[in-house]
Amino acid sequence: MQPVRLGPKTVRSAFGEQLARFLLTSGRGAVDLVQAAVRSAGEPEALAVVVDLFEKRLAEPLAAWLGGSQARVRSKAIIALASGVHLLRDALSEKPDEQEVLIELLGQIFQDLVDPPAT
Template sequence: MAQRKSPFRLCSAPAPRPRDAEQTRAEILRAARLLFATRGYANAGMREIARAAGITPALVVRYFGSKRDLFLAAIETDIGLAPFLGPDRATVGRHIARYFFSKPLRDADTLSILLHAAGDPEVRDLATELLNARVIQPLARWLGPPRAEARAALLLAIISGTWLFRQALPMRAFAGGPDAALASCLAAQIQHVVDGLPEP
């Protein structure tokens, strides 16, 4: 008696698709930024970052080496002056204020990462050096004399201080939609520093 053929064919399991290296790297950085921003450097473990990225801890090490190197890469991806400095120096205050108040709040903001890093001796100096090299010094060169580095630091303090009380420790004054009066005040302060400070 002839055997009947089964209507179901046995198929071999599909070969695993090769992992896209750039996508994997981006997923690791996205997970790392979120955890560094919300939990801080000390409390964000490599295993936890790997789990959030949907990969193994070995892959995190393969792509970034150490946790310290991963932290550096995480803040390097979104630190710089490009979004802030508009084409017209005379209106850069309005440009920065508009950018600042229109930018949506994010859990993985670089300033959140830096704020957490300030309390961690292991990466505080690293974050400070990177901030100086990527923000303060280029901004000082763009500002020019007098007292360029001091003005650059003051600008960073004004912007990051406003951010602090808008996102990390939100104040009622910054709640809701864009506030034209506050944006105008911030723009005037920034423009005053950009235009130069009187000698003491």
């Protein structure tokens, strides 16, 4: 499965499920920003680089794609949740039947951040 990419062909209504499925079923990439952030926490210079990459490569483009009210905060919430799922994915989805339920639940959470329900 290919990583979720943001662009004109991204199907907004399927983003939450696609992201959840990717996080729980894909192989580990060569560059793992989550692990880099964890490892760099004690090194101010390294952490500054990771924070800069986070802002420029993840938070800003995602916020631009999301648009609307509080897009920047919603983008950071998506990234924070995705990071936690990625970090703990081996412990989260040990059984295939549980994995599908987890994908559905997490997909809905992500989707609600993409398109917040009307209040």
